[in-house]
Amino acid sequence: MRLFEVIDPDRTAKNVADFLSGKGRYKYRGYPKLLEDEQVFGKVSSSGGDITGVHGSRHNWVEEVMIDKAHCREAISCVKDAINTCLPAQRTILKERYINGAKRGIVMQMVLIGGNDEYQDADIVARTRFAAALDKFVKARGCEDLIPPLQVWIQEWE
Structure with missing residues (x-):
């Protein structure tokens, strides 16, 4: 007997659905939250056009916000790139549904x-393919x- 790892397609597909729609355990860590955070970071600006932050402060909060926004954009890019690795019908399922x-x-x-039944199979394949690609891009x-x-x-066990 030997031990090896196998992906659980049903649980993986559920995670993807919840992540992309921002539901369940991904309500506060899902794709909609990433989009929202990126938009909020874009609204933050320095007062008076000074990008160095608060005058006399050792802490440059504007720079940190810009770094956070760039990091958030990178995460959004991971999601978009993972969707684009899928076949056209799979991309449609992921984006539209x-x-x-x-x-x-x-x-x-x-x-x-x-x-x-055919749609259910295509849907699960789309979500598991997306998850495999996304996990690689994220890492x-x-x-x-x-x-x-x-x-x-x-x-x-086999």
Whole structure:
């Protein structure tokens, strides 16, 4: 007998759905929160045009906000790049169903899938493929503090 790791597609797919839509355990760490944070960081500016922060302060808070915004943008880029690694129908499923919140039937028509079972399989494959790519991008770009791993690994004995 040997031990090896296998991805749990159902739990991984659930994590992706919750992450992209900002629900469940990803309510405060999901993709919508990243977009919101990036937008808020863009609204922060220094008073009087001084980018060095508060006069006489040792702490340059404006610079820190700019760094945080850049880091947040990098995390958003990870999500977009992971979506772009997917096939066209998979990209449509991810963007329309989970980011834009379209109804399942509408998305089925968009990707030209007629049967519920066929769509369910395509949906799970799209989400697991996205999770695999995203986890790699996040690790390579150092965004683990903003995007948690989405793949769920199970151990199986053979």
